[in-house]
Amino acid sequence: MEARRLFRLDNEVLAFRFTATVSDRAGAAPLERLTGPDRLALWLHAAGLDVPGVSPAELRAALVLREALYRAGLAVAAARRPDPGDAAVLNAAAAAGRPEPALGEDGLALWRLGAEHPVADALAVLAADAVRVLGGSERDRVKACEGPGCAGLFLDTSRGANRRWCSMNTCGNRVKKARLADR
Ligand SMILES: [Zn+2]
Known part of the structure; x- marks a missing residue:
């Protein structure tokens, strides 16, 4: 199956794109999209991190x-410090792999993963x-999306720092349509 249909891949921040593999986090029924090991392999492929x-x-x-x-991310979005336990998980994962940054033939940055533990990398x-x-x-x-039920993380790079939705194409549109329907 195609990654584009299974996952939301439009978040510019790779780490936040990863958290978006659960959708509707603040909704009544959060949807887990990494339902099996193959799904993770597919997502990693779409992120340019190919693993066998x-x-x-x-x-x-x-x-x-x-x-x-x-x-x-939610803690940082609320201007709080992350829980030390969560920071420890991040730090351990960052230290557990040895990915190598490289410039690809196309001149763009990529990560080379090792042959031994590519997933950890x-x-x-x-x-x-x-x-x-x-x-x-x-x-x-860093913000959490205000779209209904979303709460997805995003980085607000807008000049006025006034962005409210993880993506204009999804949550921004949903809110607009709901407003139009209300009128
Ligand atoms: Zn959203």
Whole structure:
């Protein structure tokens, strides 16, 4: 199946795109999209992090990382410090892999994953991205989407820092349509 149809891939921040593999987090029925190891392999492929396969244990580790990342992101969005336990999960995942940054033939940045533990290397890329965004100078621009039921994380890079939705195409549109219907 095509990754584009299964996942929302429009978040510019890789770590937040990963947390978006659960949709409608604040809704009545959050939807888990990483329902099996193959799904994680597919998502990683779409993120430019190709792995030959994912084991059930690796999927479990990925989900633990993802939820720690999401909670830490929510804390930062609320101008709070992440829970030390969640920070520890991020730090451990960042330290557990050895991905290598490289310039590809097309001149764009990519990550080279090792042959031995490619999934751990891929998770380290995601954890390092989270550390960069949640702990860097842009952390006051981390927000949780105000779209109904969404609560997805995003980085507000708009000039006025007044963006309210994770994506104009989904949540922004939903809110607009609801407003029109109200009139
Ligand atoms: Zn949203």
